[in-house]
Amino acid sequence: MTTLQRTGRWIGEHLVLALGLLVLVYMFVPIAVVMLMSFNDNSESRNVYAFRGFTWDNWVNACGPDGLCDSVVRSVQIGLLATLLATLLGTLAAFALVRHRFRGRAAMNTIIFLPMASPEIVMGSSLLALFVASGFGGHLGFWTIFIAHVMFCLSFVIVTVKARLTGLDENLEQAAMDLYASELTTFRKVTFPLVFPGVAAAALLSFSLSFDDFIITNLNAGQTVTFPMYVWGVAQRGVPMQVNVIGTVMFLIAMFLVIGNMIATRKRPA
Amino acid sequence: MRGRWTGYWLILPAALWLGVFFVIPFYSLLATSLYDPEGSVLTGYDVTYHVANFVDAIEEFWRPLLRSLWYAGVATVICLVLGYVLAYAIAFKAGRWRTLLLVLVVAPFFTSFLIRTLSWKLILADDGFIVDALQTVHLMGDDDRLLATPVAVIAGLVYNFLPFMVLPLYASLEKIDHRLIEASSDLYASPSRGFWKVTLPLSMPGVVGGTLLTFIPAAGDYINAELLGSPNQRMVGNVIQELFTSTGDYAAAGALSVILMVIIVALVMVYIRKAGTEELV
Missing domain, CATH: 1.10.3720.10 (MetI-like)
Structure with a gap:
């Protein structure tokens, strides 16, 4: 096996793993957003599509709504x-x-x-x-x-x-x-x-x-x-x-x- | 305890429950679809064998019906590609991290379906970072949006049903005897040829199972279309649930449900024949 082939193979073997992990990361993106937004301070506005600032209020006052x-x-x-x-x-x-x-x-x-x-x-x-x-x-x-x-x-x-x-x-x-x-x-x-x-x-x-x-x-x-x-x-x-x-x-x-x-x-x- | 009748006694409660609340309701649905469309919740309904309900339903709702099958089909193909890569990586490349990775595949499931979908609404929002990035590189015009487009709805479907694809794929990939793949390379097959001729054919039960478990719920889903789409992306599920809950047009809703079920069963049967695997259970 030539070096070139060997490098090709190495990339091939790890490429699949890397791509697989990428798919897994993609599955967690929305979860990360949910966790982040649970600390979102949106007391100032009803716009729920942006992160305005950090607060514990939502956690302290979970039963508010x-x-x-x-x-x-x-x-x-x-x-x-x-x-x-x-x-x-x-x-x-x-x-x-x-x-x-x-x-x-x-x-x-x-x-x-x-x-x-x-x-x-x-x-x-x-x-x-x-x-x-x-x-x-x-x-x-x-x-x-x-x-x-x-x-x-x-x-x-x-x-x-x-x-x-x-x-x-x-x-x-x-x-x-x-x-x-x-x-x-x-x-x-x-x-x-x-x-x-x-x-x-x-x-x-x-x-x-x-x-x-x-x-x-x-x-x-x-x-x-x-x-x-x-x-x-x-x-x-x-x-x-x-x-x-x-x-x-x-x-x-x-x-x-x-x-x-x-x-x-x-x-x-x- | 191991008497002749033990098996019957053990299965009886579950069988009754499924019989009364799963099998019989299909007859009720069929009866509903044959209701006299003149009836209402107040005056009651009569089964008048009004087969015209089906014709009316197709005439009026063929667009959302076709759209559902189309969206679900596209989402299933994308899921298959993404899911295969992930399942393959876990089964063949993950080593002792297998179990952990499998748990991670299922984990996003535990945050409610609706919350996850709303989270996508946020990610794809007009002033969100994805839209901003695409606009910066001029892949999207300044007024183009992702939300309220088929792209958003299909992306939601792909995301929400991906685990249904990964698990069956993993289950069949994991069973493959590695020596078969080695044998193919001993016989001078290139890795890619080995994949197409050995690995992929042996994983067909997983491909068939996974595509069905993705396609079927995706075709009936209306949450993604409602939250990520606009009325132009209405799927058949949206129509059925509106007819049942707001319009109260039970006859049309019943007919449409029956049509959806018949189409799905027909597609599944043809598909299983073609794919040549009949042992799914």
Whole structure:
């Protein structure tokens, strides 16, 4: 190989990495802007498109704008409830799909895949059509949002837990049973700890999906206002800088949990 | 515990939930699309098999419908290029930083979709630095804007759906046996030939999965068009949601949703046939 070729190759090898990192940087540009704007002092003007000066006010006074924190609390409530139910039902379903044979498994796999592959606007309007047709058109609100969120989180939970279960060595459970552990003890001491990282990841995923959903929620919310709906509402008039504070906090909490989960998984030999 | 029926009992709750709140609603949507268009929220609707709803919907809204498919298509192609570079770099070049980089791909997700999109509005704003820079080098005239153009909407779509492209691509690139690529170079294939003949074909499941997971939500999206575009960039999602929530024209909204779904399913089926991968689940 000539020197020229070698240099060419070196550039080639590192070029891809450099370009990849560039794409990654691009993904973080808006996040950096959100963090920066959370310190923006725009008390003087309603122009939200420029950085006017540094202030802690938005952080100190995060609940200042009318209705902002109410909407965050409502989104957290819906998110927690929907995550709880979706994770429970989804984990059970994942066990059924990986560990048990039953009729209709193939059909079930398709039905689980479909919500991930349908446009949200179609799912949202279908659900609205159902609620209206069954006489719940006037009762849209907290619980219809909850129903919708459990519905679209389920598929993601099932897929995530399934992936973890499939990679699991069934011999470990066999060994526990050979050592006279009862089925329940085996589940508690062996199966569950092994599956737990998958369940935790699924729960985190479904909370963030629920907290972030706008399109389906907006169609089925009636007068109830979730956090994304609040942002949508104020987007036309000029967004209060506190919205960026909430965005930053969400980002930091999620990063903390994800990296925590990563470290925990690494320590436990899987 | 391992009885014959255990599987059924475990799957039942999830199956019921998806059945009642995902499968049945499609029938409700279909019924809605066949409503008598004379009905209203106050007088109620009747299913009169008013198939003309579909014709009316296409006649009136073919522009936003086509525009959605066009924008989503362009965004998907750009995502594929950017996503492939990133996924390839993580899978083959990142070494022990893989997991961290993957986490970083998903991380922007955790700041709300709407906040991220509003952030782009700020970046692309008329007095923002990108517009200033482009005007300084005269790539843009003094009165040209980025906001309220197709460019802004497509840029938003690319940004928001990029992770959906990267993850499936990474998953299939990571599975590739490196010895196959080495074999191709042992047989005197140049690196680029090795890529086109070995790596790319082996990553096709990821390409198909990623493009679908990007195209489908992008075609139904209306947040980017609303926040970054103008009425001239209205996509089909904007129309459907307005018809449902402000106009209250359920029949037309239902028909348009069904049309969108049918088009997407048809495109997906043709695409999967062509790409030759049927195992996506």
